[in-house]
Amino acid sequence: MCMAQFICLFSKKITLTTLSIFILINTKAQVYYVSSSQGNDLNNGLSIQTPFQSLEKLNSMQFNAGDSIYFKSGDCWEGMFWINGSGSFSQPIVIDVYGGNNRPIINGFGYQASILIFNDEHIHINGLELYNSFSHLDSSNATTISAETPNLFSNGPNNSWTNVYTACEIGDGNNGAQQIFSINVTSLPPQGANYRIARTVANQNWYFAPAQPLSLGLNTITVNAVNFDRTVKFQFSSGAVEFDAISLNGQNMYLGSVKKLPGFGGIENSWGSGKNVRFGIKVVASTKDLENFSFNNLFIHDIYPTPDISENNHLGYGIKLESQSDTVSGLLNTISNIKVINTTISETGHYGFWIKSLGLNGIDSVKNNQILVENCVFEHTGGSGFVPNKSKNILVQDCIFNHTGSSIDSRMWKRGSGMWPFDCKNVVAQHNKFMNAHGPMDSYGSHIDYGNENVVFQYNYSYNNEGGFAEILGDNINCGYRYNISVNDGYREDPDGTPWNKKGKIFWVSNFCGQNPIKCPSVGTFIYNNTIFVNDTLNPEIYFWPNVGDVHVYNNLIVVGQNGEIIPTLIENNLNNLYISHNLFYDSSRINLDNDLKNNALYEDPLLLNSAYLGVNNPAEYQIQNNSSAIGSGFLINGSTDTINYLEHNGGLDYFGNSVSHYSPSNIGAFNGSGTMDILSTKLGDIKIHPSVTDDFVNIFMQKYSGPILTEIYAMNGDFISTQSGKKLSFKNFNSGIYFCIIIYGNKNKTFKVVKL
Numbered sequence: 144m145c146m147a148q149f150i151c152l153f154s155k156k157i158t159l160t161t162l163s164i165f166i167l168i169n170t171k172a173q174v175y176y177v178s179s180s181q182g183n184d185l186n187n188g189l190s191i192q193t194p195f196q197s198l199e200k201l202n203s204m205q206f207n208a209g210d211s212i213y214f215k216s217g218d219c220w221e222g223m224f225w226i227n228g229s230g231s232f233s234q235p236i237v238i239d240v241y242g243g244n245n246r247p248i249i250n251g252f253g254y255q256a257s258i259l260i261f262n263d264e265h266i267h268i269n270g271l272e273l274y275n276s277f278s279h280l281d282s283s284n285a286t287t288i289s290a291e292t293p294n295l296f297s298n299g300p301n302n303s304w305t306n307v308y309t310a311c312e313i314g315d316g317n318n319g320a321q322q323i324f325s326i327n328v329t330s331l332p333p334q335g336a337n338y339r340i341a342r343t344v345a346n347q348n349w350y351f352a353p354a355q356p357l358s359l360g361l362n363t364i365t366v367n368a369v370n371f372d373r374t375v376k377f378q379f380s381s382g383a384v385e386f387d388a389i390s391l392n393g394q395n396m397y398l399g400s401v402k403k404l405p406g407f408g409g410i411e412n413s414w415g416s417g418k419n420v421r422f423g424i425k426v427v428a429s430t431k432d433l434e435n436f437s438f439n440n441l442f443i444h445d446i447y448p449t450p451d452i453s454e455n456n457h458l459g460y461g462i463k464l465e466s467q468s469d470t471v472s473g474l475l476n477t478i479s480n481i482k483v484i485n486t487t488i489s490e491t492g493h494y495g496f497w498i499k500s501l502g503l504n505g506i507d508s509v510k511n512n513q514i515l516v517e518n519c520v521f522e523h524t525g526g527s528g529f530v531p532n533k534s535k536n537i538l539v540q541d542c543i544f545n546h547t548g549s550s551i552d553s554r555m556w557k558r559g560s561g562m563w564p565f566d567c568k569n570v571v572a573q574h575n576k577f578m579n580a581h582g583p584m585d586s587y588g589s590h591i592d593y594g595n596e597n598v599v600f601q602y603n604y605s606y607n608n609e610g611g612f613a614e615i616l617g618d619n620i621n622c623g624y625r626y627n628i629s630v631n632d633g634y635r636e637d638p639d640g641t642p643w644n645k646k647g648k649i650f651w652v653s654n655f656c657g658q659n660p661i662k663c664p665s666v667g668t669f670i671y672n673n674t675i676f677v678n679d680t681l682n683p684e685i686y687f688w689p690n691v692g693d694v695h696v697y698n699n700l701i702v703v704g705q706n707g708e709i710i711p712t713l714i715e716n717n718l719n720n721l722y723i724s725h726n727l728f729y730d731s732s733r734i735n736l737d738n739d740l741k742n743n744a745l746y747e748d749p750l751l752l753n754s755a756y757l758g759v760n761n762p763a764e765y766q767i768q769n770n771s772s773a774i775g776s777g778f779l780i781n782g783s784t785d786t787i788n789y790l791e792h793n794g795g796l797d798y799f800g801n802s803v804s805h806y807s808p809s810n811i812g813a814f815n816g817s818g819t820m821d822i823l824s825t826k827l828g829d830i831k832i833h834p835s836v837t838d839d840f841v842n843i844f845m846q847k848y849s850g851p852i853l854t855e856i857y858a859m860n861g862d863f864i865s866t867q868s869g870k871k872l873s874f875k876n877f878n879s880g881i882y883f884c885i886i887i888y889g890n891k892n893k894t895f896k897v898v899k900l
Contacts, residue, residue, distance in 0.1 A: 633683025
């Protein structure tokens with residue numbers, strides 16, 4: 144497509160003059176080595192034999208262009224590495240690994256980030272493992288329940304419950320209010336420890352809740368409100384429990400000191416303490432534009448803050464680039480030339496990779512620039528995998544987004560599409576896999592938020608995403624989806640049973656732009672040459688809001704299982720300019736097609752290689768066979784040589800790399816080849832059987848017959864096994880072997896063989 148344009152964006156020529164400067168300056172560059180297991184901060188750090196030991200030593204240093212800092216393979220550090228100093232474009236500061244294949248580990252240990260870059264630039268980081276979920280409080284200020292008795296605690300009633308914390312008592316005016324008690328446990332006795340709730344009920348008798356184990360980290364205990372006055376106490380089985388913070392109903396009752404590095408000046412939640420927000424890597428541009436960052440071959444995981452308020456538990460991010468601007472003073476800052484490659488980000492409270500511009504609302508001309516995300520994995524992120532904001536010239540390719548919006552940890556946001564650009568320009572997302580997104584809203588494989596220009600999702604595979612396949616919001620220009628394959632997306636049901644609301648969707652186009660009742664139609668929205676498969680168990684909607692602008696929907700191949708609930712569609716006509724044509728729907732009897740979707744539509748079996756009724760998690764199975772009616776039946780998309788004019792330039796390639804003509808109609812769907820043969824199918828005149836080798840089901844397809852079907856099944860020795868009716872045969876309970884099957888329909892019959900694995 145327009146790859147040459149993007150390759151140009153991510154390259155920079157070095158002139159002979161620049162090279163001469165590089166040689167002169169490079170003589171001053173230093174290589175430093177750091178080992179927590181073998182180093183000493185009194186060493187000079189200039190060789191493998193004399194490495195530094197600590198992050199504190201590195202944080203006290205000023206680095207220069209061309210300097211390198213090598214961390215020893217397999218060693219671990221606790222704290223935040225605050226890189227002081229900038230490189231240059233030709234001589235970046237490089238962070239890397241020496242001495243083995245195991246990643247060095249930086250545990251952010253409760254600081255705001257494992258690695259902080261603050262108004263410095265030209266920095267490349269390679270090969271590290273980063274995580275950051277420990278308490279933001281200094282454990283040297285930890286105490287024990289026994290030590291705080293009788294100050295915070297009182298002695299317990301017996302040897303089983305040795306210590307008691309009183310939250311409220313009858314007559315103190317709490318009037319049955321909710322009680323939320325939080326204790327951040329830093330150490331437990333070897334045998335562990337339990338707590339239980341002791342409270343009075345309406346007649347002032349005592350109720351003792353079952354014992355619960357305490358765990359390391361933040362423990363939050365909630366007692367719901369009642370409509371009578373009462374006493375609530377929390378009993379503990381051991382005074383040896385060590386903790387560094389206690390709060391009651393949001394008020395700190397005991398608080399250790401917050402971890403801060405020298406030089407932070409008390410700016411804790413902006414870029415110091417990790418109490419309320421936490422990062423693996425954070426880059427901040429608050430005084431100037433920054434450029435040239437590379438994050439390569441990193442493993443970033445388990446990023447969670449430790450706030451007092453549980454509502455902030457999800458504010459953990461793998462990588463954040465944050466520009467801070469002030470339009471009043473005229474200071475407009477951006478971050479540019481960013482590469483995140485070969486990196487895995489997992490188990491974050493919220494986004495995996497987030498680009499955020501602060502202070503630029505209403506200014507469209509200032510954007511972060513040139514962002515490459517390539518060959519990365521975003522897995523089990525609590526929110527979305529990648530969210531760029533106010534950025535331009537973005538290329539995202541060959542990445543896997545899996546289980547975004549995850550809920551495997553209670554601290555997660557539990558909602559998120561794999562990727563969504565917001566207020567961005569010139570975005571290409573291609574050759575990615577968007578799979579298993581979760582959440583009550585959005586949570587599509589990918590979606591296009593509002594305020595974007597020239598965004599295309601192409602050549603991607605979208606599978607089993609709860610929200611759906613394609614979501615496009617308002618105030619966009621020239622944005623959409625083409626040549627993607629979607630399998631079993633949109634399984635979410637609306638919690639209130641409301642149609643056209645939160646239920647999963649195949650396509651959803653709206654004009655939402657951030658505020659109600661303000662609505663913003665888009666210009667040049669497109670959805671063309673996508674292949675969508677929906678199995679019998681799902682019935683996602685197709686819905687276009689009114690007043691969404693002009694929408695172009697061509698050459699989409701939508702195959703749905705022949706059984707199951709009817710798939711609803713609604714295309715609003717009010718104030719819309721709709722260009723919908725040459726889409727294929729099969730089996731259309733299961734789709735309640737809006738009249739606008741019927742324009743020049745096809746309804747024949749497209750003969751996918753995959754005919755399994757549940758769908759196969761393999762994009763190759765969604766090619767079509769060489770006698771498919773979808774071949775050459777598409778709407779011709781042409782008229783421009785500008786590769787970014789997606790409405791008039793078809794990109795020239797399909798999902799599988801086949802060429803797409805600019806002069807002849809394409810196929811319908813994401814496959815534009817001449818078709819292939821299905822080696823697992825048997826063709827018997829007007830009957831097709833697929834697959835002929837199976838471990839479960841075999842499907843029967845008939846083009847010109849809709850009456851009853853009986854199939855008699857015989858063993859190889861001729862013994863009769865059973866008779867089955869309908870177009871789906873089950874061999875699930877059969878022994879492995881070869882079976883003869885006679886299809887009886889009307890006054891005809893056909894015989895074929897099935898191999899049961």
